[in-house]
Amino acid sequence: MLATASPRSIEGAALAKASADLKAASARISDDHPGYIAALSRNLTLWTRFAADAADSRNGLPVELRAGVIRLAAFVRHHTMRLQRGDPAEISVLLEINKNIAEGLRGSGRARSEE
Numbered sequence: 001m002l003a004t005a006s007p008r009s010i011e012g013a014a015l016a017k018a019s020a021d022l023k024a025a026s027a028r029i030s031d032d033h034p035g036y037i038a039a040l041s042r043n044l045t046l047w048t049r050f051a052a053d054a055a056d057s058r059n060g061l062p063v064e065l066r067a068g069v070i071r072l073a074a075f076v077r078h079h080t081m082r083l084q085r086g087d088p089a090e091i092s093v094l095l096e097i098n099k100n101i102a103e104g105l106r107g108s109g110r111a112r113s114e115e
Contacts (some may be wrong), residue, residue, distance in 0.1 A: 011050070012105035018043040019098040023033050026091045036088065038046065043094060047076040 027040035051073035
């Protein structure tokens with residue numbers, strides 16, 4: 001039996017991985033600043049992909065939700081730029097966003113599979 005993951009599950013796992021990378025990199029920022037910047041960049045790349053997918057006219061999500069994803073990605077970009085120049089303690093904002101969206105994706109996936 002071959003198991004496959006839903007797109008939402010894959011996106012949720014990607015957010016969880018990005019969060020784990022960000023958390024680990026911020027804990028060792030003084031020893032590996034380039035690693036911290038790389039983790040921020042990988043997270044930003046993920047959010048840029050989410051925004052591009054949401055902007056695609058073939059995306060089946062409601063327009064309001066797609067717009068929300070694009071706005072959230074813009075916020076992540078802005079906050080990432082601030083983090084690259086400043087205090088890594090504010091990494092918690094990105095961690096919280098990733099956690100909440102990943103949980104929502106898992107919750108949505110469960111609700112759909114139960115229908």
